[in-house]
Amino acid sequence: MLLTSVILVLREVLEAALLLSILLAMTHYLGLKSRWIFIALTGGILGSIAYGAAIGAVSETFDGMGQELLNAAMQFAIYGLLLLIGILLINNRGGRQQYRALLQWCMVFAVALATLREGSEVFVYMIAFRHQSDLLQSVLSGALIGAGIGFSIGALFYYLLVGLPQRRRLLVALVLLTLVAAGLCLQATQLLEQADWLPAQTPLWDTSALLSENSLMGQLCYALLGYEATPTPIAVAAYVLGLLLMAFLLSATWFRRGLPERESSNEFA
């Protein structure tokens, strides 16, 4: 039981924590206030509890597929927000200050949605064990270990990003955001497959022997790159499409803006 809860909690916490680290590092890079993080996390956690409590009612909608569809919609929404964040980050390059409030709110919503989605899964899992007192202890300690590993990796990852040289930091963050976003597309497709909105297919390949999804490394790759040991052709297509679309839009924005120009000022003191 312990191992199962470690894997489950680690998967959810790691996904949210890595996204949070990247956005927090960018907040630091742009010199924005990091107070938004509390709004996002509080909103996300409260939302996940509400969503977890209402999971029964949600599941019953759409012929019993409500949960899968809602989760897929949230994944796509986070993808859209990450895309917008990427574009706004490029626009704020070189000390320019544009649409900062919008950028801030995009970050709040992205983190809150991610926390809500991942948090609700942990919440539902935990709720299932609340009456089995003999298992509860191992489930709880498994969850603590998973959360501990997830948050630790997130924190170290944040310091790694903050420690990067100033001019590379934005580029690295954009690449990471693109990879995370493409992973979200893949997961959303899988959810749609589960909901029978997309046809079920045989996996294109199986790399579980090479890198198991249940290993720590597998979980890290899952959270950061959207790694899947047995992806279906549609899932692979969604991943590649999501990746290319974001990469294209971001590089178009990047090169359209050109090099940041210095603004002149007549102020002295």
Next chain:
Amino acid sequence: MKSIRIFLLIALLSTITLVNFVAALHGYRASMAEAERLFDRQILGTARLLAAMPVNRAASLVVNENDLQAFQVWSRDGKILMRSDNAPVTPIGEGKAGFSEENFSGFRWRVYRHTGDDGRSIRVAERVDLRFRLADEVVLQSVVPILLGLPVAGLLIWLVVGRGLNSLRQLADELRRKRAEDLTPLALSSPPEELLPLVRSTNALLERLQASFDRERRFSADAAHELRTPIAAIQVHADNLANLLAKNSGETQQSLLQLQNSIARMSHLVEQMLNLFRMTPEHYPARFEPIDLHRLARDVIADSYPTFARRAQEIELGGEAAYILGDQFALVLLLQNLLNNAGKYTPESGRIAVDVRVLENAVVLQVADSGPGISTAERERVFERFYRVGGDRHESRVSGCGLGLSIVHHIAELHQAQITLGPSPLGRAQAPGLLVVVRFPSLERTTREITNENVEDERALS
């Protein structure tokens, strides 16, 4: 990075957690495998024991067992000879001999099937969750101390890092206590190796700075004395000469008038140079006190009113009482220079407007004239020493030494004020005029900042 202490705390705690928890997971896997082997051996032993036991073939025997293990002994012809009370009456572990997993009695069991020498089939089963529970137990024993230890480790790291950063705090304290004009070397008792280069280079820098300031101060004091005296003497002699000539011939010589003008210019230049040196923020021993800038402006305007009246210029003062924390002498000099500048460049019968206003967190002094103004390209350069717009060929033909705005700049810096130049509201197409805006921090803000700074310093170091 906001604080070294917080960075070290989070990074170290994360590393400790990560390493320990990953180690605990590996421990879990290892103890799981060990438990597997142990339990399998136990099942094997039970099966062998049962195989060696003689059994009554006439009636089947039901043995009381604990809930965790079950067994069946079947005869060669498929009759149950003996079973535990929790085992079903149907055969468990069908299939080939050896270990397999099956479900019965509401649990999952690991079943071992053994065929004895006499053809009896013995099946021993053990609940699978037992093994997990044992492994869970083992890993919990190792994880719980880590979980409990983390806050303790956090507290210890916090204290130890704080202790380690102590000398850095001392250095910061020492630097904070230093006043702007205090350039004595830092006295840090036995600084650690890592801070030694910093302390050494800071002290070397302070020493060089002190030497250079001393040189400058001596120079300006000497220059003041050396220049003022001969100029004053020349002035007196020229005046005497003028009086003498006027008495003898009844008229003043043109060249003598020019000489007097040149002497006046020279005297002004020397005064301005001395003011500039004196007003350098590093040199000037400012005495800050609450001052009403509006009232001060009124006094200065009143003092220099004859100059404006001589050229029939109209000067007005607008605004309200506005208090700032400032140095009276320096502020008078600032106003004099700004007014002097405005008066010089505004043509005869032109207008000059002075305005002092309280805005949010700031007191704004505006001096607008209706002179030729300064082009955008030149606005940055006018604060340079001896720079004059258009040089001496300026259309206003106004003499000056090009130091006025540099002095104003120094005084603004001394008061943490911002100067902006722009086109004047009094200007016209041919003469856009100049608007000088000096934005002083208001009295409340300055006071608040000083308090906050102290509080923040305290907080950062505690």
